[in-house]
Amino acid sequence: MAKITLDNLAHSYFPNPTGEADFALKELNHDWADGEAYALLGASGCGKTTLLNIISGLLTPSQGRILFNDMDVTASSTTDRNIAQVFQFPVVYDTMTVRDNLAFPLRNREADAGYIAMRVQGIAAMIGLEETLDRRARGLTADAKQKISLGRGMVREDVNALLFDEPLTVIDPHMKWELRTQLKQLHQQFGHTMIYVTHDQTEALTFANKVVVMHDGRVVQIGTPQELFERPEHTFVGYFIGSPGMNLIPADVEGKVAKVHGASLSLARAYGALSGKVELGVRPEFVSLTEDVGLPVKVRRVEDVGRHKIVRADLFGSEINIVAGEDQSISPDMTRVAFDPDRVNVYVDDWLTEGEAA
Numbered sequence: 001m002a003k004i005t006l007d008n009l010a011h012s013y014f015p016n017p018t019g020e021a022d023f024a025l026k027e028l029n030h031d032w033a034d035g036e037a038y039a040l041l042g043a044s045g046c047g048k049t050t051l052l053n054i055i056s057g058l059l060t061p062s063q064g065r066i067l068f069n070d071m072d073v074t075a076s077s078t079t080d081r082n083i084a085q086v087f088q089f090p091v092v093y094d095t096m097t098v099r100d101n102l103a104f105p106l107r108n109r110e111a112d113a114g115y116i117a118m119r120v121q122g123i124a125a126m127i128g129l130e131e132t133l134d135r136r137a138r139g140l141t142a143d144a145k146q147k148i149s150l151g152r153g154m155v156r157e158d159v160n161a162l163l164f165d166e167p168l169t170v171i172d173p174h175m176k177w178e179l180r181t182q183l184k185q186l187h188q189q190f191g192h193t194m195i196y197v198t199h200d201q202t203e204a205l206t207f208a209n210k211v212v213v214m215h216d217g218r219v220v221q222i223g224t225p226q227e228l229f230e231r232p233e234h235t236f237v238g239y240f241i242g243s244p245g246m247n248l249i250p251a252d253v254e255g256k257v258a259k260v261h262g263a264s265l266s267l268a269r270a271y272g273a274l275s276g277k278v279e280l281g282v283r284p285e286f287v288s289l290t291e292d293v294g295l296p297v298k299v300r301r302v303e304d305v306g307r308h309k310i311v312r313a314d315l316f317g318s319e320i321n322i323v324a325g326e327d328q329s330i331s332p333d334m335t336r337v338a339f340d341p342d343r344v345n346v347y348v349d350d351w352l353t354e355g356e357a358a
């Protein structure tokens with residue numbers, strides 16, 4: 001397994017980039033810890049595949065270096081990097097049996113026949129393909145073929161890293177959950193360094209110990225699911241993660257007081273003079289509807305989603321979302337919202353600003 005270092009890394013698909021906007025991947029410096037499970041999460045086009053392909057060696061970065069265990073591999077081929085990669089769509093040998101497909105990466109490395117048989121059997125059990133081991137891959141469903149691809153990616157124990165690019169796209173929804181859980185178990189069992197690309201926050205948050213959130217070619221935060229929930233470092237993280245995402249409320253902030261459309265509310269921390277676009281970020285879970293405390297709102301809609309209710313309300317002409325308890329009744333007298341001061345984050349030009357404990 002390997003620690004992966006991204007050193008001054010950036011990539012532009014243009015031969016002569018003239019500015020930041022020309023970079024699909026903006027400059028990035030980071031150490032990815034050996035044996036950690038990472039998810040690369042972000043909307044379509046934010047640069048996830050570009051970064052993954054640079055790590056795997058399918059793409060040479062236009063700037064910077066990539067190191068595996070402190071060895072520069074920027075110019076090394078995918079094979080020399082000793083990584084396994086699973087793509088969005090199946091890559092299988094149609095004329096081979098499932099067994100031979102799974103054994104292929106091990107035979108290629110001239111592994112011992114007994115070891116191959118044992119390993120193939122174990123992987124087939126994990127991905128639910130034991131019954132089809134002796135069938136040819138041709139004629140199997142896309143779902144089954146993708147399981148073969150996953151199995152082939154996981155069959156070798158000696159890889160430096162396992163890379164997955166939206167690997168569950170073609171998998172049946174109920175099987176997705178099962179495979180994701182199995183991948184997580186595999187990580188716990190073998191401690192591979194894993195990088196999993198997805199645009200689906202549930203997939204990212206359930207699979208990974210560390211989630212790398214990307215936005216517009218930039219890594220905006222690397223954190224545990226809890227850190228991303230509690231302290232989004234960028235408004236995009238707040239908005240993209242959570243259901244519904246974090247509320248963003250334009251405000252003026254001075255010291256420990258925020259003013260929203262002239263109405264004042266207290267903050268838990270003190271802030272110096274802030275210039276630029278200032279916003280309060282507060283997750284719907286930390287907003288409560290009240291009768292007499294807080295900012296004035298008008299409830300528009302209440303959605304019962306089972307475990308809780310989502311209240312959609314109007315705050316000075318903009319939507320604010322509130323998560324209320326399943327048993328909480330929402331009365332017409334509830335015309336105000338209060339925020340848990342410890343849970344209010346302050347953003348300047350989309351980036352989190354740390355206040356001082358007062």
Ligand code: ATP
Nearest residue numbers: 013014024042043044045046047048049050051199
């Ligand atoms: P998706 O989830 O849709 O695959 P992504 O987050 O993986 O998106 P990338 O595929 O890395 O994003 O693309 C990042 C940006 O680079 C996009 O604007 C895309 O149009 C551009 N891009 C990707 N591949 C190429 C290429 N071969 N040539 C030119 N531009 C490219």
